Structure formats: structure tokens, C-alpha cells
Amino acid sequence: MEKDRYEMRFGGSGGQGVITAAVIMAEAAGVYDGYHVCQTQSYGPQSRGGNSKAELVISRREIDYPKVIKMDCLLAMNQAALDDYFYDFEPNGLLVVDATFVEQTPTSRTISLPFTAMARELGKELVANIIAVGAVARLCGKVSLESVEKAVIARVPAKFRELNEQALIAGIKAAEEVDLDRLPRSIPLEDVYGDPTG
Amino acid sequence: MEKDRYEMRFGGSGGQGVITAAVIMAEAAGVYDGYHVCQTQSYGPQSRGGNSKAELVISRREIDYPKVIKMDCLLAMNQAALDDYFYDFEPNGLLVVDATFVEQTPTSRTISLPFTAMARELGKELVANIIAVGAVARLCGKVSLESVEKAVIARVPAKFRELNEQALIAGIKAAEEVDLDRLPRSIPLEDVYGDPTG
Numbered sequence: 001m002e003k004d005r006y007e008m009r010f011g012g013s014g015g016q017g018v019i020t021a022a023v024i025m026a027e028a029a030g031v032y033d034g035y036h037v038c039q040t041q042s043y044g045p046q047s048r049g050g051n052s053k054a055e056l057v058i059s060r061r062e063i064d065y066p067k068v069i070k071m072d073c074l075l076a077m078n079q080a081a082l083d084d085y086f087y088d089f090e091p092n093g094l095l096v097v098d099a100t101f102v103e104q105t106p107t108s109r110t111i112s113l114p115f116t117a118m119a120r121e122l123g124k125e126l127v128a129n130i131i132a133v134g135a136v137a138r139l140c141g142k143v144s145l146e147s148v149e150k151a152v153i154a155r156v157p158a159k160f161r162e163l164n165e166q167a168l169i170a171g172i173k174a175a176e177e178v179d180l181d182r183l184p185r186s187i188p189l190e191d192v193y194g195d196p197t198g
Numbered sequence: 199m200e201k202d203r204y205e206m207r208f209g210g211s212g213g214q215g216v217i218t219a220a221v222i223m224a225e226a227a228g229v230y231d232g233y234h235v236c237q238t239q240s241y242g243p244q245s246r247g248g249n250s251k252a253e254l255v256i257s258r259r260e261i262d263y264p265k266v267i268k269m270d271c272l273l274a275m276n277q278a279a280l281d282d283y284f285y286d287f288e289p290n291g292l293l294v295v296d297a298t299f300v301e302q303t304p305t306s307r308t309i310s311l312p313f314t315a316m317a318r319e320l321g322k323e324l325v326a327n328i329i330a331v332g333a334v335a336r337l338c339g340k341v342s343l344e345s346v347e348k349a350v351i352a353r354v355p356a357k358f359r360e361l362n363e364q365a366l367i368a369g370i371k372a373a374e375e376v377d378l379d380r381l382p383r384s385i386p387l388e389d390v391y392g393d394p395t396g
Binding site: 041 | 221
């Protein structure tokens, strides 16, 4: 059975385009795949100079609470964003980081792909966020890749359409090399020691 | 005393850029003016082909509930968005509509400015949303215009910086022609008939 809420958080520095990435993912799921989606940005007085975070909740039902409670997927575009936004991570969730800027991860259950380095190879560092969208979409399996492509095309300037499509495909391909079944899993303590009430 | 929450909703069709407008306003308030801000987009299965809406809640305190409860400001970029998103309007709130596409308004307390026609005059219809941001920022008085300018510059492509700055200024100037004190006010019934408990 499909889980009721799928919760994602994207974090990165101001120029890394995490809000655009979240809006694209939200439009793929909400406009083209017919989910209920709430997409939020929160800022506080300490926002200046720091990282931004964007959150999405995706559900087949109406969404009562629009913010992340137990995060199924975290995309961190740099080390500070990972350190700051890892809280609320569901232990067997999907942690995706930009290997270009992240050296240390809080769990071995991490998918590390060099989004920014890949974007530089395409000639434009700015599309690292679109590469990341492609990878996360493929890895989480929550939205159709066709819908993600439509959402990217609708959101980016027409002039950069081809570059962004290349970026999306590069991200999807990189994710296809990842074997999710080989990632370590967090085992609940009751499964290790037996259920004390059993 | 400053009201605890200032709640805004921006509505328009897919291409009218209301999400970008809301993100810019949120970054002006949150990143540069030091408010707490929650900015949300919600989509449902009926989203396709329809209008988008974006909401912001701005507060000096932490925000418990991130969505609009009693809307202090509505920006409607077309007639359907106005019809769909007028609910929850605070009777003495600020209703701003794009006169290019809105013919009929639900209250005479409306500020009607031709954002899209003004954008066409600047040579690019796409900047109607930035003109609207300038007007709304000036009219609501909640965020500093300097912060709005910084947020616009940070968010739009460098190539279109000058055009967007022109658009912002055009919106601010158009708003300066509006005399808010001359707008009709909604008078609570107890002020008309007297307080029955008094």
C-alpha cells in the first residue's frame, strides 16, 4: 500500500537553486501526476547568508499538515545544508548529497553524486539543481519522469531548454547506476533484540 | 502595534509567474528584512490547466500555521484567479488586480492596475509579475522596497536584471498614484447599528 505522505526536503546555498528544484518537483507531482502537493519555504531572521531549504509533502489524499514531519527524502547540495537539515530523517529514507561539496555524511545510507561537477561538464554550473532533480526523481520513484520533464520545460527559460533537458537526463542516468537494494538499512532495535512484549 | 501575522495570496495562470512573485516577496521579507516567513504552494488533482496560487505568511514571531487563515492581501492576475482565490479575504484588506485581465471585482475596495499592459510597454509581457510585486510591496508597506529590489536581483537571470529593475520601479510608481485612504472601507455591522450589548 502506498504510504499516505511522502515528505521531501531540499537544502543548499542561495545560488544552488533548491527552491526552483522543489517547485519543479511539486509541479511534476501536483500538476502532471495528479497528487496533492504542498510545497513550502520557510525563512527566519537568521536566513541571510545561510542556506535555504524547501520542503514538499506529496499525498494521494488532501494534506492536513503542509510541513515535513518524518522526512522520506533529503537532498543536500552542500555540507552545511546537510548538517543543518538532516533532522527528522526517517532512518531508511533516501539521503542524496552533492558529492562536489559534501565530504562527511551522518549515515552510510547515503547516495553521493557529484551534481555540481556534472553541471560544470555540461558547461553551466547553474543546472546542478536540475541534475539533482533528475536523480532524486529517479531514486524516489514517486513522480513519473515524463512529468518531471514537463515541469522542467514549463519552468526554465525557453533559451535554456535544451541544456536543462540534458541536465535532467544526466541526473536520471547517474541515478540508474545506483543499486538501492545494496544500501545499508537501519534495523529497528526490536528486530535485533526481539520484541520485549512478544 | 504590528499585527502578528500578515497573510498574502497571489493567484494567476501558469505563465503569469505568481510563484516567482511570491518567492521574491518571501525572500525580501525573510532574508533581507529579518521576518519569519512561510511561503507555500498547494496543488491538487485538478491543478492541470488551471490557475496557480502561492501564499505567504509574514510575522515577527515564529509561525505556527503556515497557510492563509484571514487574507490581508490578494493579488489576482486574472479574472478566474480572482474568482477562485478571493475566499478568506479580510474585508478591509488589500485587493490588487491586473486590470488587463480582470473586469469584475467582488468589492469596490479594489486596486486595479494594468500590470500586463504595462509589461508589454516595457517590451516583455513576462515581467508583469515583477511590476505587480513592486505595486503590492509599495501598497502593503510590509517589506522595505530596498529589500524587494535585492530579492528581485538575486532571483532573476543576470541578463534580464535591468528589465526587471525597470519593471519593479514601474510597479512602485503606479502604486504611488493610489490613495489608499480614499478606498471604501467595510464597516462592521455593530458600528452601523450600535453594539447591542452596549
